[in-house]
Amino acid sequence: MLVVSDEVREALAGRRPVVALESTIIAHGLPRPHNLRVAEELEEAVRQEGAVPATIAVLDGRPHIGLGEEQLERVAGEDGFRKLGHRDLPPAVAAKASGATTVSATALLASLAGIRVFATGGLGGVHREWTQTQDESADLGLLARTRITVVCSGVKSILDVPATLQRLETLGVTVAGYGTDRFPGFYLTDSGHPVDWTLTTPEEVAEVMRAQNALRLPESALIVAHPVPPEEQLDPGLHARVLAEALDACAAQGVTGQAVTPFLLDHLVRHTDGAALRANVAAVRGNVRLAARIATAWTRR
Template sequence: MPTPAPLPPTVRPSEEVAYALAQGRAVVALESTILAHGLPRPGNLDTGRELEAAVRARGAVPATIAVLDGVAHVGLTDDQLARVCRDDGLAKLSVRDLPVALGTGGSGATTVASTATLARAAGVEVFATGGLGGVHRGAQDTFDESADLTALGRTRIVVVCAGVKSILDVPATLERLESLSVTVVGYRTTVFPGFYVTDSGSTVDTRCEDPAELARVFAAGAGLTTAALVVANPLPTGLQLDPTEHDEVITAALAAADAAGVSGKDVTPFVLDHLHTVSAGRTREVNVTLVLRNAGLAAEIAVELAALGV
């Protein structure tokens, strides 16, 4: 495992994470935005603890990441995790927001982009999340594209996810990932998932059959690429939302957003809230299920990567 550059004082691994990294043990980064902004309170704290437990159960150390009072914490105490989950005014921080938060003593939950950036800065090589941001529908006119994509294009880390939300332009997102030299593989499938649904309608070229193979693929890129390895881990069909209902609701929600004049970054929360309401909360159950599955797989990959000693 390469030795990371000295960390700035504003990036602080927990004692447990620092010790695990120094010993070459498996560590898995977890984002905090899903807890602070993606799940309802107070159940989000239970989910945060379940995620960390899922990582530990498979032999790795969890490193939930958040910025608190001007310090980027890579690994949280239980009190810090509770603060992230209970503070309904916590900011949402992408990479562009980190200098402001760190320089002004601010606090916030980290997105895929900022979590990957901070994790890799601390020497963590594996990251589990729910779904990636991507290219929005109509981006040819709005240029609306998630910073997650460009961050993954320059951050060498394994990211286990359930694809991207199907309210996005999935084919365009995969094209952008290819242009950014981000390797995308399916875990035991060539289907690219659509977050709440198993199949987004798009495919990937490569599949890997087990965590050890995924670890070898990532290790083989050392010195060849500075981009991420994205592992697409679809939900089993029995756990997904009903695809027909899902598609009908998203079409109706997008039309409602257009009629209401909702645009830009406000479209995604509008559509997801609509989907949550129509599904009677089923989307939350699916969200928790998929992120727990991703955390478990990420831990298994991290253990295999640590065993390789690269």
């Protein structure tokens, strides 16, 4: 069922480093034609660190692990591409649909293909006003039962960050800051909340991954929270002001449920003159490079 590219298959067979990359940021997260340039840049960044990129998407009902140039162009430029979480994979396959994979779908498909390291921007999490909506990203439950290392810049800052950290603890998902004892806030270097563990080198991350295997613990993920550099983050004051305005607009327009997150993210991008978008890309760029170094350290066993 999985279509694994020759490059990725050979790398896995030869125990060479591979990094999984999601495709939602390409199809839905960035404007055209900027999205294709960023997608190519991210893959090249992985290669420069000595690893093989494996961008993941579903094309005509077939999950692809690693995309060729024409396939990447298709994800970036084709209209009607769905956004697929892991729950959407069976109907998408049955209907021979095409779609970009979210964090949960990418993590699952990467794990099934034998890839251990995955780089993304920010995770989903517990939404604001959870007590009324019970709205929580599918990312959390999937990561609680999938053995993969996810390099990210925390969770999206529009979410309830402390509730998300508490939920991850309840689910038994290990969270470690990379070079920091603070949990990053996606666009922001520091969300204002601490982490219990700090790792400082790719080798230390790989040792934790090996310990997960040696202890035979439940198949949960390791989240490596890697902050965007302070000089590339969204100005915290601007972020706070625009987010407050976005929440007010959301309430005034009656936006609820799954529509809240894309509404808030779009508002942030449009009302920060693109600064939020630039911080997003900076975060992902740093994450894919770190993920490649971790994948390299992991293969040295």
